[in-house]
Amino acid sequence: MTNSTISTHIHEILNAIYGYQKFRPNQEQIIISIIQKKDNLVIMPTGGGKSLCFQIPALAQPGVAIVVSPLIALMEDQVTSLQQMGVPAVALNSAMTEYDRRQLFENLHQQKIKILYLSPEKLLSGNMLEYLSKFKISMIAVDEAHCVSVWGNDFRPEYAKLSVVRRFLPQVPIIALTATADKVTQEDIVKQLQLREPNISVSSFERKNIKIAVQPGQKRLQRIGYFLNDKKGDSGIVYCLSRKSTESLAAKIQQMGHEAAFYHAGMTARDRSLIQQKFINDEIQVICATIAFGMGIDKSNIRWVIHYDLPKNIEGYYQEIGRAGRDGMPSEALLFSTYSNVSQLRKFIDESPAEEKFKQIQHAKLDRMWQFSNAANCRTNIILNYFNEYRQEGCGHCDNCLYPPKTIDGTKMAQMALSAVYRLKEQATLEQLIAVLRGSNRQDINQRGFTSIKTFGAGRAYSFLDWRSYLLQLLDQGLLFVDHTNGGRLKITPLSKNVLFEKQLVKLKKFVPNEEQKTSKSPKTNTLPSSLIDKLKKWRTDISIQKKIPAYIIITDTTLFEIADKKPRNLEELSKIEGIGIRKLDTYGNGILKTVNGKAATKGGTYLLTYQLLQQGDSIEQIAAKRELNTTTIYSHVAHLYEEKKISSIKSYISNEELQSVIDVLPRFEEPYALKPIYQLLDEKIVYYKIRLAISYYKRHQRK
Ligand code: ADP
Ligand code: ZN
Numbered sequence: 001m002t003n004s005t006i007s008t009h010i011h012e013i014l015n016a017i018y019g020y021q022k023f024r025p026n027q028e029q030i031i032i033s034i035i036q037k038k039d040n041l042v043i044m045p046t047g048g049g050k051s052l053c054f055q056i057p058a059l060a061q062p063g064v065a066i067v068v069s070p071l072i073a074l075m076e077d078q079v080t081s082l083q084q085m086g087v088p089a090v091a092l093n094s095a096m097t098e099y100d101r102r103q104l105f106e107n108l109h110q111q112k113i114k115i116l117y118l119s120p121e122k123l124l125s126g127n128m129l130e131y132l133s134k135f136k137i138s139m140i141a142v143d144e145a146h147c148v149s150v151w152g153n154d155f156r157p158e159y160a161k162l163s164v165v166r167r168f169l170p171q172v173p174i175i176a177l178t179a180t181a182d183k184v185t186q187e188d189i190v191k192q193l194q195l196r197e198p199n200i201s202v203s204s205f206e207r208k209n210i211k212i213a214v215q216p217g218q219k220r221l222q223r224i225g226y227f228l229n230d231k232k233g234d235s236g237i238v239y240c241l242s243r244k245s246t247e248s249l250a251a252k253i254q255q256m257g258h259e260a261a262f263y264h265a266g267m268t269a270r271d272r273s274l275i276q277q278k279f280i281n282d283e284i285q286v287i288c289a290t291i292a293f294g295m296g297i298d299k300s301n302i303r304w305v306i307h308y309d310l311p312k313n314i315e316g317y318y319q320e321i322g323r324a325g326r327d328g329m330p331s332e333a334l335l336f337s338t339y340s341n342v343s344q345l346r347k348f349i350d351e352s353p354a355e356e357k358f359k360q361i362q363h364a365k366l367d368r369m370w371q372f373s374n375a376a377n378c379r380t381n382i383i384l385n386y387f388n389e390y391r392q393e394g395c396g397h398c399d400n401c402l403y404p405p406k407t408i409d410g411t412k413m414a415q416m417a418l419s420a421v422y423r424l425k426e427q428a429t430l431e432q433l434i435a436v437l438r439g440s441n442r443q444d445i446n447q448r449g450f451t452s453i454k455t456f457g458a459g460r461a462y463s464f465l466d467w468r469s470y471l472l473q474l475l476d477q478g479l480l481f482v483d484h485t486n487g488g489r490l491k492i493t494p495l496s497k498n499v500l501f502e503k504q505l506v507k508l509k510k511f512v513p514n515e516e517q518k519t520s521k522s523p524k525t526n527t528l529p530s531s532l533i534d535k536l537k538k539w540r541t542d543i544s545i546q547k548k549i550p551a552y553i554i555i556t557d558t559t560l561f562e563i564a565d566k567k568p569r570n571l572e573e574l575s576k577i578e579g580i581g582i583r584k585l586d587t588y589g590n591g592i593l594k595t596v597n598g599k600a601a602t603k604g605g606t607y608l609l610t611y612q613l614l615q616q617g618d619s620i621e622q623i624a625a626k627r628e629l630n631t632t633t634i635y636s637h638v639a640h641l642y643e644e645k646k647i648s649s650i651k652s653y654i655s656n657e658e659l660q661s662v663i664d665v666l667p668r669f670e671e672p673y674a675l676k677p678i679y680q681l682l683d684e685k686i687v688y689y690k691i692r693l694a695i696s697y698y699k700r701h702q703r704k
Pocket of ligand 1 (some may be wrong): 014021027045046047049051276326556
């Protein structure tokens with residue numbers, strides 16, 4: 001097949017099954033190369049659209065595709081999602097009943113399955129590989145492929161054994177996918193899975209749809225209040241450091257009038273799964289959780305993530321905020337920058353039983369995290385740099401790009417602060433230094449004799465918060481140093497001397513106290529009248545509960561917003577909305593139209609589902625049985641599809657002579673053609689449905 005025929009074919013699938021118009025960057029070339037039987041290594045960020053890269057080639061080729069995936073919950077989500085689109089996909093897992101298992105194998109034998117998901121353990125157990133190698137396997141996808149490498153951050157021994165797959169199925173192309181793999185890990189994946197001259201595509205790590213912001217840690221609760229007022233009904237996670245704070249925070253957020261719950265590893269498995277389920281179904285809006293939350297869930301419409309406490313490192317931070325906006329819709333990440341967290345985290349590291357070298361790395365990573373939270377330049381670029389992606393221009397979706405901070409000449413302030421540290425003989429903590437600079441008569445300041453130094457009270461003109469912000473910046477610039485081994489006392493550094501004695505200039509980011517106002521004026525995720533969205537969300541939640549399927553799998557947020565925006569009046573218009581494939585149109589079209597317009601669509605339009613089934617190779621009789629319609633109706637769909645040029649021939653349903661005799665008499669009638677007079681004129685020899693087909697032929701060719 002040429003590239004252009006493959007391209008047409010896969011666009012058809014993208015459009016009919018998924019309801020999407022265009023491929024995202026890299027998707028098309030990956031899919032084409034898989035269909036051409038090449039091995040592939042795909043590095044794409046979360047939400048980038050990895051699953052399509054193996055699902056579409058699976059649908060475009062004969063045989064069954066095997067997908068190896070480590071997490072049962074994610075696997076089941078994908079399977080449900082595919083089934084919702086009418087794709088025969090199944091997951092083989094240990095929780096299955098014997099009956100379901102037999103059914104699955106029976107279906108495999110009858111070639112009724114296009115995609116088979118299983119865990120690496122299952123694939124490698126017993127003689128599964130041998131058994132599967134008897135079928136026509138179109139390809140093997142290894143999801144979360146970084147798990148094969150000890151260099152990845154989630155090594156799994158059973159993944160390392162996957163190389164035997166190549167031996168059993170030497171001709172079958174392998175596609176490895178992951179969101180995180182540095183150069184070493186990439187090379188290791190290629191080696192471990194024995195990929196042959198793979199097509200390697202690395203997409204940028206940037207998550208363009210996530211707005212990144214950092215705010216000071218003071219009055220966090222109030223800031224969260226402002227933030228949530230803006231988020232009407234949107235789902236989000238607040239990550240906290242301790243179990244206790246998840247509980248107390250959830251209670252406070254509930255008091256603010258939001259549906260909130262907490263989640264941590266100390267709860268029973270039952271409670272945890274209950275909360276998770278309610279969150280997935282949009283019954284709970286806010287989850288206050290420790291980082292234990294989020295691993296196995298694949299909710300694509302998480303709209304925001306807040307870090308109540310500072311994360312340990314940038315990897316963790318990026319992974320956690322990455323749970324937002326997997327559906328590609330605008331989402332937000334808000335981090336509270338709290339210095340006390342840094343001290344707390346340092347203590348954890350120091351007290352851990354790990355080796356000294358390891359601890360040093362942890363401290364260094366924490367430093368980077370802290371620098372990130374105090375940065376005055378593009379935050380996305382700091383993250384990208386961290387993952388070895390370099391770029392000059394700003395991202396345009398972080399707070400520093402959206403509201404560039406003003407810098408001021410902070411030389412005087414820096415001199416004042418540094419000389420005070422020096423004169424205090426490096427005995428004061430950050431808090432005490434501020435008290436001294438502001439001339440506070442606090443007891444501890446008096447008692448320690450701090451009031452007698454020359455700079456006492458020299459910085460009265462600035463508020464506590466100003467000083468805090470500026471001193472933290474001096475720390476970041478390496479002009480000050482906190483000795484954590486000694487009660488957090490401030491010390492000067494070799495660099496400080498340049499400021500104190502060499503008149504080196506110091507630039508500081510201007511401190512803006514009421515930052516909450518700034519962010520609440522941020523671009524809204526939606527500006528649509530909320531009532532229709534609310535109605536659509538309610539419709540979706542109802543179905544989600546009734547069918548026991550996660551809400552975002554039924555219809556994604558992106559699609560729901562587009563529906564609210566475009567207000568489709570009929571199935572035709574609805575079918576043009578992104579994310580409405582043929583099957584969803586058929587299953588939910590009427591429900592959606594009723595929610596939008598107050599009335600359902602008139603019959604018709606469902607011929608698109610017939611089209612999908614025809615594409616899958618079903619006969620007219622099979623389609624009629626599946627759809628519980630009679631064959632005449634299905635033939636009328638076929639006629640319609642032919643007229644619309646969706647199918648290229650009707651010759652298998654009507655002979656040339658029959659076709660000719662209808663066409664010969666048609667000029668005697670007028671549109672809209674009534675079938676009965678034609679039937680009678682032709683001596684009742686040609687059945688109605690064939691007349692209908694012949695008319696479609698006539699119309700299509702007459703128009704030409
Ligand atoms: P990943 O597996 O890389 O985390 P997914 O494959 O789950 O990402 O894709 C994330 C979301 O983007 C899904 O809702 C998916 O349907 C959607 N998506 C993927 N490709 C496209 C596309 N070409 N057009 C529109 N939406 C897409
Ligand atoms: Zn930026």
